[in-house]
Every structure is written in structure tokens, then in C-alpha cells.
Amino acid sequence: MAEHDENSSFIKTPQQLITIVLLAFVAAIVGIVLTVQLVLNRPHADPAALSADAVSARLQPVGKVEFSAAGAAGVANAPKLGDKAAWAPRLKLGLNGLLQAVVKGKGAMPARAGTSLTDHELGSAIVFMANQAGGNLKEPTPVKK
Numbered sequence: 674m675a676e677h678d679e680n681s682s683f684i685k686t687p688q689q690l691i692t693i694v695l696l697a698f699v700a701a702i703v704g705i706v707l708t709v710q711l712v713l714n715r716p717h718a719d720p721a722a723l724s725a726d727a728v729s730a731r732l733q734p735v736g737k738v739e740f741s742a743a744g745a746a747g748v749a750n751a752p753k754l755g756d757k758a759a760w761a762p763r764l765k766l767g768l769n770g771l772l773q774a775v776v777k778g779k780g781a782m783p784a785r786a787g788t789s790l791t792d793h794e795l796g797s798a799i800v801f802m803a804n805q806a807g808g809n810l811k812e813p814t815p816v817k818k
């Protein structure tokens with residue numbers, strides 16, 4: 674009986690054979706096409722993301738403080754070294770007056786300018802700064818111990 678022949682195939686006619694062979698080709702080609710598309714269209718990094726501008730924009734700190742016209746006026750209105758206009762009224766305070774302002778702190782300048790310098794060291798710095806702006810202050814005399 675032919676139905677029970679283990680070697681019999683479900684392909685009985687030449688048309689079936691041709692159909693199966695064509696389907697096999699089509700399936701293989703579709704598979705190749707899809708694979709090629711997968712490789713070519715793989716999501717890739719945006720090349721513009723690596724431009725210097727984009728990189729530096731990403732590297733920005735989370736926040737930043739800007740002082741208005743900082744270049745012209747010094748940090749938070751600190752009198753700039755050598756800025757005669759800014760120092761002229763201050764020179765009138767004399768070394769002691771200026772030292773008091775620095776020791777106590779003034780405006781955005783913290784007490785002792787945020788340092789642990791001695792009065793004498795702060796005084797020397799003040800003399801240097803004041804004299805850079807046309808002042809004529811004398812070095813403070815060292816405190817006798």
C-alpha cells in the first residue's frame with residue numbers, strides 16, 4: 674500500500690515540487706533582506722552628539738553663579754587691584770579703618786576675608802592692595818609679643 678510507504682513524500686506532483694522550491698528561495702531571500710536591514714538600520718549614536726559644542730554643553734556644571742559685570746567691577750563689587758576710582762574713597766579710611774572692615778567683613782567679603790590670617794598679615798595685604806591703587810600706606814608694625 675502506497676500510503677504506508679515510509680519513503681513516500683507529501684510532494685506528489687511536479688507543480689508541488691516547484692512550489693516548494695520557490696517558497697524555500699523566497700523564504701531565504703526574505704530572511705537575508707531582513708537581516709541586512711537589521712544591520713544597516715541599527716540605531717546608532719548621533720554623530721552630532723560628539724561635536725565639541727555638544728560635549729561641552731553636556732559638561733556644564735549643574736548650576737553656576739554669575740556676578741553682573743564681574744569683569745568690570747570685580748567679584749561682587751570687590752574693589753579690584755589697581756582700580757583707583759574704587760580705592761580712592763577707601764584710602765581715606767586709612768589702614769586701621771580698612772583693617773576693621775576686613776576683620777569684620779564687608780558686603781560679600783566674609784570676616785577676615787574668609788582666612789585665618791593675623792591682623793598683621795591682613796594689614797600687609799591691605800597696604801599692598803591700597804598702594805597698588807595710588808595709596809601711600811605704611812607697612813603695619815609687627816605686633817610685639
Ligand code: HEM
Pocket residue numbers: 748749750751752763766770771772774775779780781782783786787788795798799802
Ligand atoms: C587677604 C585677602 C583680602 C584682603 C586683604 C581684602 C581687603 C579688602 C579691603 C581693604 C576692602 C575695602 C574695604 C572697605 O571698603 O572698607 C575690601 C573690599 C571687598 N572685598 Fe576684600 N579682601 C580680601 C579678600 C577678599 C575675598 C576673598 C573676597 C570675596 C569673597 C573679597 C570681597 C570683597 C568685597 C565684595 C569688597 C567690597 C565690600 C563693599 O564695599 O561692600 N575680598 N577687601
